[in-house]
Amino acid sequence: MANGSIVQMALLLCFSTTALSMSYDVLQFQQRGSISACWTLIKQLNGTGHSCLQNTIDFKFPQEIQPQKFQKKEAMLVIHEMLQQIFDLFTRNFSSTGWNETIIEKLFGELNWQMDHLEAALVEIEKEDTFTWEKSTTRQLLQDYYSRIGKYLETKLYSRCAWIEVRRHILKNFSVLDKLIDLIFKN
Numbered sequence: 001m002a003n004g005s006i007v008q009m010a011l012l013l014c015f016s017t018t019a020l021s022m023s024y025d026v027l028q029f030q031q032r033g034s035i036s037a038c039w040t041l042i043k044q045l046n047g048t049g050h051s052c053l054q055n056t057i058d059f060k061f062p063q064e065i066q067p068q069k070f071q072k073k074e075a076m077l078v079i080h081e082m083l084q085q086i087f088d089l090f091t092r093n094f095s096s097t098g099w100n101e102t103i104i105e106k107l108f109g110e111l112n113w114q115m116d117h118l119e120a121a122l123v124e125i126e127k128e129d130t131f132t133w134e135k136s137t138t139r140q141l142l143q144d145y146y147s148r149i150g151k152y153l154e155t156k157l158y159s160r161c162a163w164i165e166v167r168r169h170i171l172k173n174f175s176v177l178d179k180l181i182d183l184i185f186k187n
């Protein structure tokens, strides 16, 4: 009986270690898939009609956001912040664009799903890493960047062309998310 429970315990430990490393693989796979799904959904928000004058707005994506520079935890927090900010942007008034609400709903679902999984993974590494995000300059730079985008939309009264410009920028910076995901799972 006693021996049986030791074996059980050993098996349990063995399985949970495997489960952890396996769940990291799964997490990477899921995160990649989710990033790509979000990209595709935003890409589908196109809308027909007149073309817009090519605006050349520079929202100044922070130069400091260089994926290779981040530790695992900070990279995860940067991804989370970017997803949250993108989410918040799409909760603004896009009625001028005629964008399909179903696609927006799917996008929200995907972003939420991904943020939930990042949060769960962050809890795991919380104990071993004392980095604090609250006071991070990276966080501030990101928030300022998305705040410039928000201000632009406000100033342009959420016009269709302003949204199209914003969407273009968001899509362009998805490459940063891809690089960050790669970084998280490197060793």
Ligand SMILES: *[C@@H]1O[C@H](CO)[C@@H](O)[C@H](O)[C@H]1NC(C)=O
Pocket (backbone or CB within 6 Å): 043, 044, 045, 046, 047, 048, 049
């Ligand atoms: C919008 O996207 C849909 C699906 O991705 C595509 O079928 C359609 O041709 C696109 N429309 C324009 C105007 O690009």
Ligand SMILES: *[C@@H]1O[C@H](CO)[C@@H](O)[C@H](O)[C@H]1NC(C)=O
Pocket (backbone or CB within 6 Å): 093, 094, 095, 096, 157, 158, 159, 160
């Ligand atoms: C949303 O923006 C449009 C213009 O694009 C405006 O007509 C409408 O009143 C706005 N709706 C809200 C709830 O602010």
Ligand SMILES: *[C@@H]1O[C@H](CO)[C@@H](O)[C@H](O)[C@H]1NC(C)=O
Pocket (backbone or CB within 6 Å): 100, 101, 102, 103
């Ligand atoms: C919106 O998108 C959904 C799913 O992608 C599609 O089934 C639906 O027909 C679209 N609605 C319009 C009005 O284009």
Ligand SMILES: *[C@@H]1O[C@H](CO)[C@@H](O)[C@H](O)[C@H]1NC(C)=O
Pocket (backbone or CB within 6 Å): 059, 061, 168, 169, 170, 172, 173, 175, 176
């Ligand atoms: C982010 O997008 C802007 C255009 O909005 C571009 O100038 C910049 O190079 C992009 N940054 C990265 C790292 O992809």
